[in-house]
Amino acid sequence: xxxxxxxxxxxxxxxxxxxxxxxxxxxxxxxxxxxxxxxxxxxxxxxxxxxxxxxxxxxxxxxxxxxxxxxxxxxxxxxxxxxxxxxxxxxxxxxxxxxxxxxxxxxxxxxxxxxxxxxxxxxxxxxxxxxxxxxxxxxxxxxxxxxxxxxxxxxxxxxxxxxxxxxxxxxxxxxxxxxxxxxxxxxxxxxxxxxxxxxxxxxxxxxxxxxxxxxxxxxxxxxxxxxxxxxxxxxxxxxxxxxxxxxxxxxxxxxxxxxxxxxxxxxxxxxxxxxxxxxxxxxxxxxxxxxxxxxxxxxxxx
Amino acid sequence: xxxxxxxxxxxxxxxxxxxxxxxxxxxxxxxxxxxxxxxxxxxxxxxxxxxxxxxxxxxxxxxxxxxxxxxxxxxxxxxxxxxxxxxxxxxxxxxxxxxxxxxxxxxxxxxxxxxxxxxxxxxxxxxxxxxxxxxxxxxxxxxxxxxxxxxxxxxxxxxxxxxxxxxxxxxxxxxxxxxxxxxxxxxxxxxxxxxxxxxxxxxxxxxxxxxxxxxxxxxxxxxxxx
Ligand SMILES: Nc1ncnc2c1ncn2[C@@H]1O[C@H](COP(=O)(O)OP(=O)(O)OP(=O)(O)O)[C@@H](O)[C@H]1O
Ligand SMILES: [Mg+2]
Numbered sequence: 124x125x126x127x128x129x130x131x132x133x134x135x136x137x138x139x140x141x142x143x144x145x146x147x148x149x150x151x152x153x154x155x156x157x158x159x160x161x162x163x164x165x166x167x168x169x170x171x172x173x174x175x176x177x178x179x180x181x182x183x184x185x186x187x188x189x190x191x192x193x194x195x196x197x198x199x200x201x202x203x204x205x206x207x208x209x210x211x212x213x214x215x216x217x218x219x220x221x222x223x224x225x226x227x228x229x230x231x232x233x234x235x236x237x238x239x240x241x242x243x244x245x246x247x248x249x250x251x252x253x254x255x256x257x258x259x260x261x262x263x264x265x266x267x268x269x270x271x272x273x274x275x276x277x278x279x280x281x282x283x284x285x286x287x288x289x290x291x292x293x294x295x296x297x298x299x300x301x302x303x304x305x306x307x308x309x310x311x312x313x314x315x316x317x318x319x320x321x322x323x324x325x326x327x328x329x330x331x332x333x334x335x336x337x338x339x340x341x342x343x344x345x346x347x348x349x350x351x352x353x354x355x356x357x358x359x360x361x362x363x364x365x366x367x368x369x370x371x372x373x374x375x376x377x378x379x380x381x382x383x384x385x386x387x388x389x390x391x392x393x394x395x396x397x398x399x400x401x402x403x404x405x406x407x408x409x410x411x412x413x414x415x416x417x418x419x420x421x422x423x424x425x
Numbered sequence: 426x427x428x429x430x431x432x433x434x435x436x437x438x439x440x441x442x443x444x445x446x447x448x449x450x451x452x453x454x455x456x457x458x459x460x461x462x463x464x465x466x467x468x469x470x471x472x473x474x475x476x477x478x479x480x481x482x483x484x485x486x487x488x489x490x491x492x493x494x495x496x497x498x499x500x501x502x503x504x505x506x507x508x509x510x511x512x513x514x515x516x517x518x519x520x521x522x523x524x525x526x527x528x529x530x531x532x533x534x535x536x537x538x539x540x541x542x543x544x545x546x547x548x549x550x551x552x553x554x555x556x557x558x559x560x561x562x563x564x565x566x567x568x569x570x571x572x573x574x575x576x577x578x579x580x581x582x583x584x585x586x587x588x589x590x591x592x593x594x595x596x597x598x599x600x601x602x603x604x605x606x607x608x609x610x611x612x613x614x615x616x617x618x619x620x621x622x623x624x625x626x627x628x629x630x631x632x633x634x635x636x637x638x639x640x641x642x643x644x645x646x647x648x649x650x651x
Contacts, residue, residue, distance in 0.1 A: 125536075129530060129531075329514075329516065333514055333527070334527075334531045335499075335503070336474075336508050336514070337503060337504075337527070337528035337532065337575065337578070337579070338500045338502075338504035338528070338531070338532045339500060339532060340497070340500045340532075341496065341497065341500070343531060343533075
């Protein structure tokens, strides 16, 4: 206990005696933390965007007029049996007609043209919703099944498909860019921590040699450097938190308005702050300590 | 207390600093080790506090064979041997008291014990009024006395001093030697490595003379003869 307090004291001494060096180290770590947070935020945004589009996406399958109801029901139950399919809506020609009439109730021209056609111009319709956007191509393929291919008039999907494709393309690219940036920042952070420890050891070489001469244990000489790595990570975490939390509070309403979510940004960063920041901290602290251990192995012979 | 059995030290690639040295120093002795430059005096001193390890032979301190001492056990040995050097090795940014306390602090002594011991040892070296000064505010002789106080902090049974008077004028050198004599009279074994003819002749204690890594003379109440 006594020794632990002394180790912490020495660690803080190291931290403040090389103040500028510590500042650079902490800044770099802060930058790394912020990159991670921005990446997480982007991830939330793309998830929300994809979700939004997916919710709106469905395939509407129109059957030819005169197709038997049994055939359509048959196709519906086949689709329901597919694991990719979330839900299949069934629309009879009568329902479709009523729908159409209500939709165009104040458009007499359209209604008049309907009368001109005579009878019900609508066939049966199935509204297929997939579990995920990736499943739509599969479903479309399934609809080519020979047993009902011939009854199908039209499959309407294409417009959404391009949106989804470009969205997931952007997501993938953004993630790649983000991870590359993160990897670079992390590498720089590791190098800076390494150098800081190296310089700190150099600055304290006299003290270290005296510690050894008067009988300080090896671990006692090393421990302050590890604690210092811990202090670096903690300080950087606190600073990045001071930036991220207000930013989240500011962007939260905008995010909700844009993506039609309810406090998703805030729920993630503040509701789950313990996990988000905790994991970030643990990761950074481990990386810093590993870097410190490496620098000590190289420069601190005790 | 200290026993060397047929000890040789060969620095890589092939500098033989010590060759087949055997000696025995009894508890409470005051032994001077003299010899020309490069004859292995410092090497001998370093073997005693495990800063170097013998290439062959045995070094035994208080019954403990430290020739193959484990790395993790070196601190235990260092808390039983006080060391003093020509260049004092004080921390310039710590006061006199803090320098002495440092030795106890890093070895895990309690605050209570530190408060008790630091004034005690500063009194022994007659610097009890200078506790709050920084090393640069002291003369060379005073700085060396601080270093001796620090060496005493663990109440060691042995003090090894490697040319403690090397940087001092005659008057200060005498003060330091008298201090070491006083410490020796309290029962601490003192091993003094020195170049100083006057010091050795004045001491009239055991003198071991080294030449080219060999002991060429070992006399009770010896004189400096080179
Ligand atoms: N770390 C080392 N590596 C290689 N050779 C060394 C090392 N330390 C000392 N030596 C050599 O060992 C020999 C004995 O050195 P040592 O320092 O013991 O001499 P010394 O008697 O203390 O000399 P001085 O009176 O000048 O201090 C010298 O030839 C020196 O060059
Ligand atoms: Mg020497």
